[in-house]
Amino acid sequence: MIALKGITKRFGEHTVLDGIDLSLERGEIIVVIGPSGTGKSTLLRCINFLERPDAGQLKVGDLSVDAARAKNEDILGLRRRTAFVFQNYALFAHKTALENIAERMIVVEGLSKNDAHARAREILERIGLADKADAYPAALSGGQQQRIGIGRAMAAKAEVILFDEPTSALDPEWVEEVLALMKQLAAEQQTMIVVTHEMQFAREVADRVVFMDGGRIVEQAPPSELFTNPKDERTRSFLRKVLAGNAPAAT
Amino acid sequence: MQALNLDYMLGLVPILLGYLPLTLGMAAAGMVCALILSCALAVIRVSRLPVLNQAAQVFISFFRGTPLLVQLFLFYYGLPQFLSFLVSINGVTATIMGLTLHFSAYMAESIRAAITGIDRSQTEAAQSIGMTNAQTMRRIILPQATRVATPTLMNYFIDMIKSTSLAFTLGVTELMGATQKEAASSFLYFEAFLVVAVIYWIIVEALSWCQKRLEKRLNRAYQR
Numbered sequence: 001m002i003a004l005k006g007i008t009k010r011f012g013e014h015t016v017l018d019g020i021d022l023s024l025e026r027g028e029i030i031v032v033i034g035p036s037g038t039g040k041s042t043l044l045r046c047i048n049f050l051e052r053p054d055a056g057q058l059k060v061g062d063l064s065v066d067a068a069r070a071k072n073e074d075i076l077g078l079r080r081r082t083a084f085v086f087q088n089y090a091l092f093a094h095k096t097a098l099e100n101i102a103e104r105m106i107v108v109e110g111l112s113k114n115d116a117h118a119r120a121r122e123i124l125e126r127i128g129l130a131d132k133a134d135a136y137p138a139a140l141s142g143g144q145q146q147r148i149g150i151g152r153a154m155a156a157k158a159e160v161i162l163f164d165e166p167t168s169a170l171d172p173e174w175v176e177e178v179l180a181l182m183k184q185l186a187a188e189q190q191t192m193i194v195v196t197h198e199m200q201f202a203r204e205v206a207d208r209v210v211f212m213d214g215g216r217i218v219e220q221a222p223p224s225e226l227f228t229n230p231k232d233e234r235t236r237s238f239l240r241k242v243l244a245g246n247a248p249a250a251t
Numbered sequence: 252m253q254a255l256n257l258d259y260m261l262g263l264v265p266i267l268l269g270y271l272p273l274t275l276g277m278a279a280a281g282m283v284c285a286l287i288l289s290c291a292l293a294v295i296r297v298s299r300l301p302v303l304n305q306a307a308q309v310f311i312s313f314f315r316g317t318p319l320l321v322q323l324f325l326f327y328y329g330l331p332q333f334l335s336f337l338v339s340i341n342g343v344t345a346t347i348m349g350l351t352l353h354f355s356a357y358m359a360e361s362i363r364a365a366i367t368g369i370d371r372s373q374t375e376a377a378q379s380i381g382m383t384n385a386q387t388m389r390r391i392i393l394p395q396a397t398r399v400a401t402p403t404l405m406n407y408f409i410d411m412i413k414s415t416s417l418a419f420t421l422g423v424t425e426l427m428g429a430t431q432k433e434a435a436s437s438f439l440y441f442e443a444f445l446v447v448a449v450i451y452w453i454i455v456e457a458l459s460w461c462q463k464r465l466e467k468r469l470n471r472a473y474q475r
Contacts, residue, residue: 050375076381084379090372094395094472104380107390136472156380 001026001191002160007046007056007067009039016042017053018215024160027189031202031223034212035238040195041087043212044162047193048082049075061159080108083153087165089145091137091152098124098133101151120155127151127181143174147181154185161185163194199242203227211235260442267429267447274426275454277343278412281350285358285411286404288351292359294388297366307359314356320417323349327421342421350414354407361403365396398469405462409455416451426450 002024009017016039024030032040045051046067047058053067060081065074091100098120105116124130127147137145146166153161163182167175179201185192186205196202202209203223210220211232218232227243230236295307314322327345331337369392377387419428426447434443 048379050379076383079379080381082379084376086372086376086379088372090370090376092373092376092391093370094391094398096472103390104382107386108381138473152376152380 001061002047003057003059004047005057005059007043007058008054009042009046009051010054016215017046020056020215020217022210022217022220024191024193026159027191028207029186029191029205030193030208030210031206032193032195032210032212033197033199033202033238033242034218038212039215040212041164044084044164044193044195047160047162048079048084050084080156081159083156083158083161085146085149085153085161085163085166087169089137089142089149089169091145091148093137096134096136097129097140097148097151100137100148101155104152104155120151123151123154126154126184141174142170143177146170146174146178150178150181150185154190160191160193163192163196165195165197167196167198197242199227211238213238255445256439256442259437259439260446263430263433263443263446264450266433267426267450270424270426270429271450271454273343273423274412274415277346277350277415277418277425278408280347281354281411281415282408284347284351285355285407288355289358289362290393292355293362293366296359296363298384311356311359314353315360319349319353319414320420322353323417323421342418342423345421346415346418346423350411353414354411358400358404358407361407362396362400365399366392368399369395401469402462402466405458405465409458412454412458413451 002022004020004022007017007020007022008015020039020043022030022043032043034040042051046053046056047060049070052070056067058065058067058078060078063074063077063081065078092103095103098117101123102113102116102120105111105119106113109116111119121130121133124133127150129144129147129151132140132144132148137148140148150161150166166182167178170178175198179198182192182194182201183205194201194206206223208220209223209226211218211226211230211234213234218234219226219230221231226235227239230239292307292311295303323345326337326349327340327342331340373391373395374387377391378384382390415425416427418425419431422428424432430443430447434440437443
C-alpha cells in the first residue's frame with residue numbers, strides 16, 4: 001500500500017538517506033528507531049516532500065512518484081494521501097482547536113464550513129477534547145496541543161499518518177495521554193509510521209520495528225524479535241544504551 | 252506681547268474642517284493603494300521571485316532613500332516633461348500617487364518582517380495537509396502577519412495623514428493649504444497654524460485610540 005524504493009537525500013556533501021527501501025501494508029504500524037541524526041525524521045519528511053528526496057520511487061495508495069521528476073501535482077497528491085504529526089505540534093496559532101482540525105476539510109476537500117465543523121467536532125470527541133473546541137493553541141497544554149495535532153492528521157483520512165517524534169517536545173506529564181491516543185488509533189487499524197524514542201510504545205504497538213543508522217535501514221523485525229534478539233551489532237549497541245536508560249533502577 | 256485672538260481661532264475651526272474630507276480622503280486612498288502594493292512587494296520579496304525580487308528591492312531602496320517632497324515634485328513637476336499624458340495630472344492625484352509609492356516601500360518591509368516572523372513549522376503544517384503555497388499564504392501566514400504588522404502599519408497611516416499636508420506645495424488646497432491662505436489674509440499666522448496643529452493632533456489621537464482597540468481584538472487568539 002505504501003512502498004518506498006531507493007529514497008536518497010543529500011544535504012550538500014552529507015548523505016542523510018542512502019537508498020531507503022520500506023513497504024507497509026494497510027493497517028500496519030511501523031516504529032522507526034535509531035540514534036539521533038541518522039535520518040529518521042528526514043525519511044518521514046521525504047514521504048510528503050517537506051524535504052525533496054534526490055532520488056527514489058514513492059508509492060502511496062494509487063499514486064506513484066519518481067522523486068527526481070516529481071511535479072507540483074505529484075507533491076500535492078502525496079501530501080493529500082498522507083498526514084503528518086509534528087514534534088512541536090505546529091498548530092495554526094490564529095485558529096481554534098476546532099478550526100485547526102476543520103481547515104483541511106474546508107480548503108482541500110471543499111466542504112462547507114458547517115459540514116467541516118460538524119466533522120471536526122466528531123474528531124474532538126474521539127480525541128477527548130470536545131470541551132476545548134473554541135480554545136486557541138496558546139491556551140492549551142502541550143499534551144492537548146499535540147492531541148489536536150493528531151486530530152488534524154486524523155481529519156485527513158490519510159492512507160498513512162507520519163509521526164515525527166510526537167512526544168519528544170512534551171513535558172513528561174503529558175506524554176502518556178498522547179501515547180494513549182496513538183494506541184487508540186493503532187487499535188482502529190490506522191496505518192502509521194512513527195519515529196520515536198518511546199521503546200515501550202514500540203514494544204506494545206508496533207507490528208514491525210525498523211532500526212536505522214547512518215542513513216540506512218540496518219534491520220527490521222517484529223518488536224518481540226528485534227528487542228530480544230537483534231541481529232546486527234549496531235542494533236544491539238543502540239538498544240543496550242536506550243534500554244539501560246529506561247530500565248527500572250536496580251535494587 | 253499681544254494676546255491670542257481667540258475669536259479668530261474659533262471662527263477658523265469650521266472653515267478648516269471643511270477641508271478635512273479632502274485631507275482624510277487623500278490619506279485613505281493612499282493607504283488602500285499602499286496596502287495592496289506593499290503586500291504584493293512583500294510577497295515578491297519573501298518568495299524570492301527572480302527578477303521581480305530585484306526590481307522590488309530597487310523600488311524599496313529608492314522610495315525609502317529619497318524625501319517624500321522630492322518624490323512629489325518629481326511626479327508633479329518633473330514627469331509630465333517626458334510623459335505627456337501626465338500633463339493634465341492634478342495635485343490630488345499626484346499626492347495620492349506619491350504617498351502610495353513612498354509609504355508602500357516602508358510598509359512592504361514591515362509586512363515582510365511580519366511574514367518571516369511566523370514560525371516556519373506552520374507553513375510546513377499547512378503544506379502537510381495538502382494546501383497550495385497560495386492557500387498557505389492567504390489562510391495561514393497573512394492573517395497572522397497582519398496582526399504582527401498592524402501596529403506598525405497604523406503608525407504609517409498616521410504618518411501618511413500628516414504627510415498629506417505636503418500636497419499644498421503642489422497647489423492643492425487641503426487642510427494645510429487652506430490654513431496658509433487664511434493666515435496670509437489675516438496676518439494671524441500663529442493663531443492659524445496653532446488651530447491646524449490642534450486639528451491634526453486630535454485626528455491622530457482619535458486614530459491611536461482606534462489602534463489600541465484593534466490590537467486588543469487581534470490579540471484575542473493569544474490570551475492564555
